[in-house]
Amino acid sequence: MIWVLFGGLTALxxxxxxxxxxxxxxxxxxxxxxxxxxxxxxxxEISRDIERGxxxxxxxxxxxxxxxxxxxIAGETGAAAxxxxxxxxxxxxxxxxxxxxxxxxxxxxxxxxxxxxxDQPYAERAAEISEIRSxxxxxxxxVKRLEEKLKAxxxxxxxxxxLARSQRAIGRTEAAKDSYRxxxxxxxxxxxxxxxxxxxLIEEGQGPVPEAVDLLRQVLALEPDQPDALYFVAxxxxxxxxxxxxxxxxxxxxxxxxxxxxxxxxxxxxxERLK
Numbered sequence: 001m002i003w004v005l006f007g008g009l010t011a012l013x014x015x016x017x018x019x020x021x022x023x024x025x026x027x028x029x030x031x032x033x034x035x036x037x038x039x040x041x042x043x044x045e046i047s048r049d050i051e052r053g054x055x056x057x058x059x060x061x062x063x064x065x066x067x068x069x070x071x072x073i074a075g076e077t078g079a080a081a082x083x084x085x086x087x088x089x090x091x092x093x094x095x096x097x098x099x100x101x102x103x104x105x106x107x108x109x110x111x112x113x114x115x116x117x118x119d120q121p122y123a124e125r126a127a128e129i130s131e132i133r134s135x136x137x138x139x140x141x142x143v144k145r146l147e148e149k150l151k152a153x154x155x156x157x158x159x160x161x162x163l164a165r166s167q168r169a170i171g172r173t174e175a176a177k178d179s180y181r182x183x184x185x186x187x188x189x190x191x192x193x194x195x196x197x198x199x200x201l202i203e204e205g206q207g208p209v210p211e212a213v214d215l216l217r218q219v220l221a222l223e224p225d226q227p228d229a230l231y232f233v234a235x236x237x238x239x240x241x242x243x244x245x246x247x248x249x250x251x252x253x254x255x256x257x258x259x260x261x262x263x264x265x266x267x268x269x270x271x272e273r274l275k
Contacts, residue, residue: 041142041162041165041166042138042139042142042166044162045142045145045146045162136170139166139169139170140170142162142166143163143166143167143170143172146159146162146163146166147163150163154182155186156186157182157183157184157185157186157187157190158183158187160179160180160182160183160186161179161180161183161187161190161192161193161196163179163183164176164177164179164180164183164193164196164197165196167179168196168200173200173204176200177197177200177201180193180196180197180200181197184197184215189222191219191222191223191226194215194216194218194219195215195216195219195226195228195229197212197215198211198212198213198215198216198219198228198229198232199212199228201215202232207235208232208233208235208236208239212232213232213233213236216228216229216232216233217229217233220233224252225252225256227253227256227257230249230250230252230253230256231249231250231253231267233249234246234249234250234253237249238274243274246274247271247274247275250267250270250271250274251271253267254267254268254271
């Protein structure tokens, strides 16, 4: 009976993992790249704090050293990641994963598993837990400083965008969305906060929701070659029945993607279906 339960839980878990794989991805930004943006914001914040006399030179140097150390770790992680534009593709390979991975896991467990093996002691995980807490504490301190500054000057769009990124990094998604919405009107020519907020909304809505589409249209007005904006606005055009507009956008997008990449192949297939 217990194995039936395990099998059902495995099937549910694999379905959740495979749903993103079955949709084509276009130039997704890696977590390490997003972390680098947050860290650069923190370095800028330290420079401004020195100018305002909020930090001593020793305090600033210590903070910079710690942030640069984290940037090195994030850079090493990002270098090992799959390049954007060649991340994943949908189709039958995903179903092979769905069928093969659980069978492989159960087979290996039957041969090598040790169900009576005790859990890893807390002491052995203490360093990792401490590192995570330290990162969160550093970002939370940045959030507090930015919130204080924005109380004094709520018209600083750059600080609102930095606050949004920091809030998002520690999981305060709703607060981050509010901060992005305050930053964007104050930064009429800035692409990044529009793309970042659109990304949050698309992740939550599992597709190009109206607010995200509007933001991405603004991005295309500023940068017509932005791949994510082209892709998701094209999907919105398709959903609205405007296939010719979608075809034009996808035809432009395909020229921007690396030859032979899985994303380009998927976009080419979509173009063929629309012709």
